[in-house]
Amino acid sequence: MGAFVAKRLGQAVVVAWGALTLVFIIVRVVPGDPAKLILGPDASADQLKHVRADFGLDHPLWRQYLEHLGGVLHGDLGDSWRLGGSALGDTLERFPATLTLSVVALVLTILLGFPLGMLCARRPGKVLDLLVSTGSLVGQAVPSFWLGIVLILLFARELGWLPATADGSFAGVLLPAFTLALPFIGWLARLVRGGALEEGAKDYVRTARAKGVPEGLVQYVHVGRNIAVPVVTVLGLLMGNFIANAVIIEVVFSWPGIGSLMVDAITNRDYAVVEAAVLTMTVSYIALNLLVDVVYFALDPRLTPENA
Amino acid sequence: GFGGGGGAPQGALRAAFGQPVTDLDPYNAATAVDEASLIVKRLVFDTLVRRQGDRLVPGLATGWERTNDTTWVFTLRRGARFHDGTPVTAADVAACLKRTRAVASAQTPLWASVTKAEARDDHTVVFTTDGPLGSLPVNLTLLFVVPAARVADPEQKRRPIGSGPFRVTGFTPSTSVELARFDDYWGGRADLPGISMPYIAETSSAITALRSGDIDLLWPIPPDQLPEVTGVKGVGVESIPSWTYYLNWFNCSRRPFTDPNVRRAMCQAVDLPQIVDRLFGRGGQQMRAPIPSTVAGYAAQEPWTYDPAAAKRLLAAAGLGRGFTTSMMWFDATGPLARELAEAMISSWADIGVTVRPQSIEKAQWLERLNSLDWDMNLQTNTVTTGDAAFTVGRLYTSKAHRMGYRNPALDKILASAAAAPYGSDRDALYGEACKIIWSDAVGLFPLTLVTGYGRSRRLTGFTPAPNNQPDLAAVRRR
Amino acid sequence: MPSTIEEVAGATEATPVARLRGVHIGFGARGSERPVVRGVELDLVPGRVTALVGESGSGKSLTTLALMGLLPSGARVSAGSIEIDGQDTAGFTDAQWRRLRGPKIAMVFQDPMAALNPSFTVGWQVAETFRRHQGASHRTARTRAIELMRTVGIPDAERKYHAYPHEFSGGMRQRAMIAMALALEPEVLLADEPTTALDVTVQAQILRLLTARQAEARMAMLLVSHDLGVVARVAQHVAVMYAGRIVEAGTLDEVYTSPAHPYTRGLLDAMPDPGRPGRLVPIDGQPPAPGRLPAGCAFAPRCRFATEVCRTDDPEALPVPGHGVSTGHIAACHHSARVLEARS
């Protein structure tokens, strides 16, 4: 187990470094001069130089890169020129909001998707099954920003049940979380259904029945335990997906998370914040994957460090 | 809520503006002329001079006088205090001027000729300029006063200390600002216990929030969305022509726009009355000068008549009888219906055989290209932040500025003398002259002034819409 | 004239605990089903090992599963009756079946890796039987499971209780399966190819274990196998299946030494035998696909004894001529007499 985690951590560091380097390069390749964005069109060459020096943009790229890496090791990604504060601080301040949104979306996905999947598996090919499998496709086929606005118009404007924007209340998180979760509810249901059907056809299920184990226990104990493993993996990936996908939802719902922060930072060439946001997202993605691996490891007794 | 810390007190006004507040430091270069942060800054900080309608009125300064061409003396109000309890002194004002001169920002041109500010005593500040600067009092409506000790304090970005009627209790950049009433304000305690300014990016969400009473005030409402708030119970709509207008510059240093007749032909080919009426309706006003009618220095010109045939003749005379191909750039967020306006104009030009490639690009790239004059036509909104012709006409159209490739020594001279002139009819005449040259030379096509639509809860009183999009929220009351 | 095993066996031995009468099993919707098992007759008598042999796909497993009430979805018993302990199981509810499985009838499956749940410890799975049926507490179930594991020859059962199936070798897994099946001392034990996945040495161990326990508890046992050698080693009675039917049945000696059905003969001839070096004699052709059976005798197309009648009439299972009625050797062949003759 220790070796397993160590190996994964090693990989994670490589991946994080890669992502960091990638964003560093891309951000600087994208046309657009932060100094001009700061000063506007009237800036003189002298002013521009001054501002560039302030943000260390006048150093050669390799030096900026090395300084950047050095900074990362000290947990310092530089200051945001737009928001004033430390970029990492600003980003981390926003992270709980994104996390809340993702977690609520994940909970919604599980609460709705899991039972749906089990129900479908009970009667494959029947009406509910067809509805869910088509529904899951439709769910992924609708652009989330459109869906988000339609939901706002419906639930906030017409029905007045939920607030249109993030107001910090629980009701405020429901709409964005639901919009985020919707494409994946049917998806999870199909996954659970597939797993339940596949596992249900295995010999050990027959063994359990041959022992006289009641059907409910067969499904939820014998089969359930075995689909837990793939489902947990997928949920971990889903969470990573939510954190990344939250960008659009956050913009639509004015949700103060790192997604909207990042979009804003990109349009304004706020390098430090873009880098901090990417680092946060990447690290959380990697951490989630690591967590999933560990949970997977714990859930599936067949895994050894060798074959994991 | 997330981030940001404390919220606004119960009963606070909830007001949503169309752009995010990213920073509250009055000397941060990035937000020096940013409308959204100016709205908040005007509540949190004081300025020596204030604008009321089209008059300048005392703020922290009770009075000022111009002792000679290059010297202005301002007398400060007694009893004004900062939010931390310390009194406001002339030394603070001097420090603030020093700071604003030190920071390179979009305001820099305003202060370029102000050489120094000295505290003669606690309540007298003397400004010295290196030439006559008639617009100093106007410019001072943008100099926010903070304690001398804090001019460069990074804390000012998030929890700034000012002497304005409200103090900051919570701030999440680009998300929300929370303000609470400052009880010791020299002008008397504000009526509202606080103000909360959330930023709502999506128009539909914002309008929904206004309709459902989640927010009390929303502006500017995009022209096409005005019908969604008019006639809704509990919501009133007010509008006012703003200092923001669309301009479409021709790159006068690039063929074929080097020829004024080609530019004139382009202006004549566009049916502006129809575009403004159909597209913007109540949300826009056709322009008759290169600056909005509400700006000081405005002088109405003869509008271009819509005459495609005449335009074609002009082109033919310029040797472009078969038309030509050119391009137009803009960035999407520049203003409401920017894309639609561009398309409508492009569509009109197609009728006279001019093919225009639309280029909707990112702001950052737009800026790059704008300054390097790497464009044929540039569509953008522009705001006369000070409400004075000097801010736009005086700044943009000089040969030295070289912003659209237009060079006219005669205009340069007029603008130089206008800049030096004190407020008054002479100055207005000079700017009028400038307007005329710019207009008839067709440096650009100036389609419309935006009319800001304010949607507000009917429970609000004391609210006055402002042309600069920065209404005085301190004066608002709630029933 | 006695035409069924029942009549023959009933005369001499204890009454069967389980009996199959004319059992048909089909896939697909009622009315349009594809029959895969056709009229199987089988008696399971206490103390006796009956073997069911036949080629892959002949319907051995389905027959066994039908006895457990565990037919795969889509399959069902479309005709005939399955009696366990005198009760007809047709129309049994799930709960009724559940009460039978374990105490009355139990089963050992072919692939012990697949048949054990990979996510639970072996011990837990063995103990589960006690918990479900006898409401035993975790502790007592555990003690009894460990004891049981010891009796089926799992060394170090205390420790192995906590091991997962993948940590067991094939033989140990099969022992665990047997432990599970024997837990409640069932009267009928079904073993579907219990040793196919194992090595000869381990196979011998498992067979020894099974027969020892069977004899000890006088269980009725049905052993499904395609290996005629394995069958020879443990079974008293043999039933040969072909294309869903039992084509020949009788005691081991009768069937092996004087096969009366050409298919049985073919099987025996195809086995390499030290006594008969040289070329082997395979059966021509291939088994028919279920649902696409030829008219008449299903074996006719591959049969060298086949005549016109074989292609039109499906032969009934009849006592083998020349044998005394009492032995119960039956075969479903129009030409069993010729087959018997040709052998000698």
Added chain:
Amino acid sequence: MTAITVPEGVAARTETGRRRVPVRVWVGVGVLALFVLAALLGPLLRPYDPVATHLPDRLLAPGSRTGSGSIAWLGTDQVGRDLLADLLAGARITLLVAGATVVVGGVVGLVVGLVSGYFGGPLDTVLSRVGDIQLAFPSILLAILLAGVLGPSITNIVITLAITRWVIFARVVRASAMSTRRLEFVDSARVLGCGHLRILFRHVLPSCWQPLLVAATVQVGLVMVAEASLSFLGLGVPVDTASWGATVSIGRDYLGSAWWISTVPAAALALVVTAVGVVGDGFRDLSDPRSQI
């Protein structure tokens, strides 16, 4: 003996061994055919000029009569263009972008996946880590940044989207190349003396097509939606090209008043993407179960 049993297919088989195609798959195929037809013929039937505006006709509800006397069956947009024409013209771009993206991403993914799955070793490790980086990197961000670097053009959108997709294809192909490599028929080919190239192309590649195609059908749908999301972020197709995503995105501010602008293309998008998904599902179910090895 039981070792050799042909696995039963997932889909229903008829008696003859051929499998029935479920009705919903036919419906999906029908919708797709219509869509392709619309993309091919639409602009001929209902000419469309992406920069022409008809301001007097703006924001007309579906079924209204326009100033020129024709009927706008699906309404008009905020500059008075006929939405039906817009939809037909958009179909072309949407199809082009989705198709090209999947082809480009698929080819890159196929090559990378094959190489890293078949050869394994350090090359695989490097390629896999690159894939990890790509996956850990928020794909929307990558799209935004790339769109920023490359500027607005259809080619660039395809490149952008393909860059965010190739890993998915590479993973699918790698998995199947890896499992194929372990199969006995590959050993058998090696014993026969086949070289790596022959094994790759004749033996490994064929078993990668099927999972690749299934992944491609899923991705075609997702790419269409992703293109819409790019438009939402202001990085979509150039203004002078019609695309469903762009129309959905621009029309969203009118959802409260002129709902049809955004809803018509959104519904079309949902319909087509769902149809692709249904066909993809059917395809997966129908494909030879043994080809999944």
Added chain:
Amino acid sequence: MNTAQAGAPGTALLRIQGLRAGYATRGRSGFGRRRVDAVAGVDLTVHAGQTLCVVGESGCGKSTLARSVVGLLDPFAGSISFGDVDLSSAGRRERHRVARDLQMVFQDPYTSLNPRMRVADVIAEGWHVHRGVLPAREHAAEVDRLLSLVELDSSYAGRRLHELSGGQCQRVSIARALALRPKLIVCDEAVSALDVSVRAQVLNLLMDLRKELGVAYLFISHDLDVVRHIADEVAVMYLGTIVEHGTAEQVFGNPRHPYTRALLSAAPSIHDRPGSTTESALTGEVPSPAAPPSGCRFRTRCPIAADACATEVPELRIHDGGDHAAACHFAGEGHSTVT
């Protein structure tokens, strides 16, 4: 040069000396690599036209041996020579040439042949790989000839593999192996997956081919009946080593190693009857090759193990003249020790 002459009946065709082969696995901690010798020092010779059978329990290294011989696995030590080519030092081209003479038939015909290919393509593949063996225009005719050789109708040429039954498929894979006219075919459990009747057909075919074409076989199986039926020579393998070796009559008629005896008595036969078998029961299972017992590898399960067995590794020695060898300290003592 070389392999061509190596075909005269009775000459040594394949010579395996001191072969050690196996797999590198990660250690328990997940770090580092450990070598597992699944084949731990094997010497064997296959003569032209002869059938050498290797028998043994699952996991004793039979497949590892086979895979090393055909070059699918690189041995850790020892040498394998074919004709006069030393495979361990041969270059790519040389190995490629040897491949023509040395073919293999795998256990499961469905997985060892590409299910997507047509029968004709499966058989002809070798001619594409080894250019010059057969001109392209003769491919079709030769496919037909091979099909008839394995008793399949020429109409099968156009079929896809999944339309064939297991036995037919296995015949196709034999035809494929024969296409290059090899001198030796390695059969790894080539008939184990087949039904009795089909197995008989395939065994007959293999025996006919040996007679008609003079093909030699390295035939690997765990089925003693089958081995006894077709073997000229038999090698009994246990945990990576050969424990007994001799002609079929010698090994089956007069087994010297207790393991061989145990195997023989455990193997079921149709002549057995319930209760009649007096098997010398082997207890337990084969130990892991990663941690083989010291001394004699079989001692942990051996009914006659003595103290010496734990320390001294028994050599494979000839005990009763001829070439019947066994690796047991007590092999010379005849039957009496075991009952």
